[in-house]
Amino acid sequence: MTLLAVERMKLFTTRSPWWCTVAALAVTIGFAALMAGTADAQAPLTVAATQFGYNFGLVVVMVMAGLAITTEYRFSTMRATFLAVPNRWSALLAKTAVVAVLAGIVGEIAAFGSWGIGKLIKPGVDLTLNTAYEWRAVAGVGLVYAVAAVVAVAVGVLVRHSAGAISLVLIYNLLVEGLIVLIPNVGPKIHKWLPFNMAHQFVTGNPDPTGRDVNFGPPLSDATLGPWAALAYFAGFAAVLLVIALAVANRRDA
Amino acid sequence: MTALLATERIKLFTTRSPWWSMIMTLGITVGLAGMVALTHAGDRPLTVEHSQFGSQFGLMIITVMAALAVTTEYRFATIRTTFQAVPNRTSILLAKTAVVTGLAVVVGEITAFGSWAVAKLIDGGPELSIRDSGDLRMVAGVGLVYGVAAVMAVAVGILVRQSAGAISILLIWPLLAENLVGLIPRVGDDLRNWMPYVNAGRFLNGVDPEMPLSAWGALAYFAGVAAVLLGTALVVANRRDA
Amino acid sequence: MIEAVGLTKRYGKTLAVDNLSFTVPTGRVTGFLGPNGAGKSTTMRMILGLDTPSGGSALIDGKRYRDLHQPLRTVGALLDAKWVHPNRSARAHLAWMAKSNRLPAKRVDEVLDIVGLSAVAGKRAGGFSLGMSQRLGIAAALLGDPQVLLFDEPVNGLDPEGILWIRKFMHRLADEGRTVFVSSHLLSEMALTAQELVVIGRGKLISQSSTEDFVSQATENTVRVRSPQLGALRTALGRTGVSIRDEGESLIVSGMDCADIGELAAQTGTVLHELSPQRGSLEEAFMQLTGDSVEYHTEIAEGQVPATLVPAGK
Numbered sequence: 045m046t047l048l049a050v051e052r053m054k055l056f057t058t059r060s061p062w063w064c065t066v067a068a069l070a071v072t073i074g075f076a077a078l079m080a081g082t083a084d085a086q087a088p089l090t091v092a093a094t095q096f097g098y099n100f101g102l103v104v105v106m107v108m109a110g111l112a113i114t115t116e117y118r119f120s121t122m123r124a125t126f127l128a129v130p131n132r133w134s135a136l137l138a139k140t141a142v143v144a145v146l147a148g149i150v151g152e153i154a155a156f157g158s159w160g161i162g163k164l165i166k167p168g169v170d171l172t173l174n175t176a177y178e179w180r181a182v183a184g185v186g187l188v189y190a191v192a193a194v195v196a197v198a199v200g201v202l203v204r205h206s207a208g209a210i211s212l213v214l215i216y217n218l219l220v221e222g223l224i225v226l227i228p229n230v231g232p233k234i235h236k237w238l239p240f241n242m243a244h245q246f247v248t249g250n251p252d253p254t255g256r257d258v259n260f261g262p263p264l265s266d267a268t269l270g271p272w273a274a275l276a277y278f279a280g281f282a283a284v285l286l287v288i289a290l291a292v293a294n295r296r297d298a
Numbered sequence: 299m300t301a302l303l304a305t306e307r308i309k310l311f312t313t314r315s316p317w318w319s320m321i322m323t324l325g326i327t328v329g330l331a332g333m334v335a336l337t338h339a340g341d342r343p344l345t346v347e348h349s350q351f352g353s354q355f356g357l358m359i360i361t362v363m364a365a366l367a368v369t370t371e372y373r374f375a376t377i378r379t380t381f382q383a384v385p386n387r388t389s390i391l392l393a394k395t396a397v398v399t400g401l402a403v404v405v406g407e408i409t410a411f412g413s414w415a416v417a418k419l420i421d422g423g424p425e426l427s428i429r430d431s432g433d434l435r436m437v438a439g440v441g442l443v444y445g446v447a448a449v450m451a452v453a454v455g456i457l458v459r460q461s462a463g464a465i466s467i468l469l470i471w472p473l474l475a476e477n478l479v480g481l482i483p484r485v486g487d488d489l490r491n492w493m494p495y496v497n498a499g500r501f502l503n504g505v506d507p508e509m510p511l512s513a514w515g516a517l518a519y520f521a522g523v524a525a526v527l528l529g530t531a532l533v534v535a536n537r538r539d540a
Numbered sequence: 541m542i543e544a545v546g547l548t549k550r551y552g553k554t555l556a557v558d559n560l561s562f563t564v565p566t567g568r569v570t571g572f573l574g575p576n577g578a579g580k581s582t583t584m585r586m587i588l589g590l591d592t593p594s595g596g597s598a599l600i601d602g603k604r605y606r607d608l609h610q611p612l613r614t615v616g617a618l619l620d621a622k623w624v625h626p627n628r629s630a631r632a633h634l635a636w637m638a639k640s641n642r643l644p645a646k647r648v649d650e651v652l653d654i655v656g657l658s659a660v661a662g663k664r665a666g667g668f669s670l671g672m673s674q675r676l677g678i679a680a681a682l683l684g685d686p687q688v689l690l691f692d693e694p695v696n697g698l699d700p701e702g703i704l705w706i707r708k709f710m711h712r713l714a715d716e717g718r719t720v721f722v723s724s725h726l727l728s729e730m731a732l733t734a735q736e737l738v739v740i741g742r743g744k745l746i747s748q749s750s751t752e753d754f755v756s757q758a759t760e761n762t763v764r765v766r767s768p769q770l771g772a773l774r775t776a777l778g779r780t781g782v783s784i785r786d787e788g789e790s791l792i793v794s795g796m797d798c799a800d801i802g803e804l805a806a807q808t809g810t811v812l813h814e815l816s817p818q819r820g821s822l823e824e825a826f827m828q829l830t831g832d833s834v835e836y837h838t839e840i841a842e843g844q845v846p847a848t849l850v851p852a853g854k
Contacts, residue, residue, distance in 0.1 A: 050636050050639045053639060054628075057628045057629065058625055060462075075478065079483070084483060084484070087483035099474060103474060107462070120623040123619070123623055125640075126589070127590070128612055129640050130605055207315075207362065207461040207462065211359075215358050215469060215473075218469065218473035218474055223330070223351070229339055230337050297591040298590040
């Protein structure tokens with residue numbers, strides 16, 4: 045518990061988490077307002093459509109999480125941390141936990157904020173969260189952000205450079221999974237099992253009762269697992285990556 | 299100016315990130331083309347467009363490389379050494395832009411023709427021949443797009459000065475923001491048609507009757523945005539304390 | 541007590557620290573001396589569990605650093621004053637460190653007071669001068685009121701006032717009975733600060749002794765003699781078996797003091813224009829000892845480098 049408090053102090057006494065939190069919230073909720081304001085019969089406002097900025101918030105949160113660790117390497121405060129807490133597993137696990145919790149909170153605020161602003165702008169539209177799907181579409185965002193933050197922290201520990209870690213995380217999330225699906229024949233088979241596709245499956249999948257257009261909300265997934273199994277898969281991926289990262293950090297010279 | 303170009307060439311190639319970027323761009327882009335050619339099956343023949351499958355991936359790496367070429371100078375304060383050696387900031391920054399752009403064009407051409415050659419070698423389908431100006435643009439145009447993207451990245455790098463911030467903006471903008479804009483009801487499509495990277499894609503992938511600009515018009519627009527951005531960056535760099 | 545036994549660190553083919561064994565006794569200031577690149581920082585990082593030794597071990601009071609519970613209460617260290625997030629305030633930097641070892645929050649203000657940074661505690665550390673950063677680093681080292689303190693090149697780059705402050709501070713820590721291990725590439729600095737010396741070159745131990753012994757052993761006392769009859773004097777001195785070497789127009793005699801040389805000159809009827817005792821400088825002694833082990837030689841011959849030109853450490 046002490047270590048969690050330490051990492052919380054460290055995170056909030058620098059500027060980048062604040063920046064990223066503000067950016068993530070402003071853009072996701074702003075987009076939701078835009079979607080709600082421009083919604084019409086052809087592009088109706090639905091619960092999913094309020095979560096339009098989900099992917100944007102996701103990448104910003106991952107940048108935040110990646111930076112939380114790489115700036116420690118850049119300014120060598122990682123060494124100061126290991127001097128104070130020589131047990132590197134606990135030090136890094138505490139950091140991961142704090143970053144993941146912040147990411148989760150940002151996700152929940154972004155999701156419910158987006159949903160709330162939709163309700164506010166279009167009071168006539170029924171945006172009540174009735175089904176399990178609708179609950180996942182909104183409340184699930186925080187869970188995905190939290191797990192994604194763990195992935196970003198693990199990549200940050202492994203790569204140690206801000207530029208490299210951010211490039212890797214963003215290019216993978218925004219481009220690579222989408223490119224793989226385009227490879228003839230094998231592409232779609234591989235894509236079904238890729239981690240971020242699984243994350244999207246949790247938020248948007250099985251079944252989507254709104255019958256929405258693909259475009260109106262977070263990306264639809266072609267994964268075949270059920271939503272909770274997909275989340276577990278995504279979390280498992282993050283956990284494996286984190287364990288590898290911590291094992292490397294423990295053996296490496298600080 | 300030749301001396302300045304040589305200066306920036308030496309600076310660029312005596313650090314590691316351009317080498318990394320080049321190898322990654324070449325390896326992954328050409329590798330993806332080979333993979334597509336290998337896994338391809340069915341009745342629809344492989345086209346020139348298929349061979350350029352990984353070009354967007356290369357584009358992102360080149361963007362990161364170009365941004366780092368500037369932001370690392372700020373990070374290690376070598377930009378101050380540079381301005382000390384060459385007080386005319388506009389000319390030295392233009393020289394840097396030129397060198398980075400030149401490298402981006404060369405890497406773009408090599409990856410594009412390399413990808414095409416690998417696909418052709420593996421598959422050899424008739425649709426893979428470069429037969430008209432559209433096909434040629436699709437391959438040879440990659441270098442031009444990489445070049446303009448490098449200018450864009452250098453400009454953003456000068457403005458932002460921090461690697462993390464510049465890279466985040468430069469990756470999130472084309473990969474996510476431009477797509478999100480298109481999804482806004484009613485106005486989205488019109489806005490999207492004027493997004494710079496959308497126009498770059500249009501230049502490569504040919505005529506789309508929905509789009510307001512011709513293929514070369516689209517490239518000119520993309521280049522125009524980059525030029526405006528670079529102009530702004532140079533003005534800012536001149537006025538700012540180094 | 542800090543104990544290094546067969547400590548070795550290999551980076552690829554380079555042997556940065558080579559089978560190094562020494563002890564840092566309790567309650568004294570021990571200087572860790574060696575030219576730049578001798579492996580001092582690497583050794584300190586191994587003692588502190590940041591780098592894993594390729595061989596051997598380093599123990600603090602019989603324990604590896606990574607096995608210490610709440611290590612800041614046992615060991616305080618300042619390896620690099622820049623190991624601070626530039627956007628974090630000095631107080632916030634100390635606050636998280638204090639929290640991590642369950643030290644009371646008021647201790648932060650105490651150490652800020654000790655190093656005289658209370659007035660700027662809320663300012664971002666990135667804006668600190670080197671001297672202020674160094675003070676912040678020392679405040680961090682003192683946080684857990686540890687009995688063992690390690691400092692790596694603490695006076696490097698400081699102005700004279702800063703150097704004096706650090707020097708007094710070391711003495712104060714030793715007077716309080718703490719064990720202080722401080723590295724430097726400047727022997728003159730160490731001669732003023734340290735009671736014990738561990739000297740290394742190219743990762744190997746050169747000597748471990750008290751500063752006094754090291755200095756007296758290392759510096760030879762010589763006498764400079766000038767005379768218009770240099771040839772006759774050389775012959776007379778040669779018969780006594782002392783060692784003589786020519787330096788320009790004069791002779792440098794070692795193994796005989798001024799009085800004896802004067803009497804010898806009188807006996808042989810030689811005119812003397814100069815008869816002066818020469819005290820070898822500490823820097824010269826240091827150069828002699830570590831001369832072969834300097835990693836990067838300069839064009840200037842050894843022994844001619846003025847102390848002020850000795851390049852600063854990283």
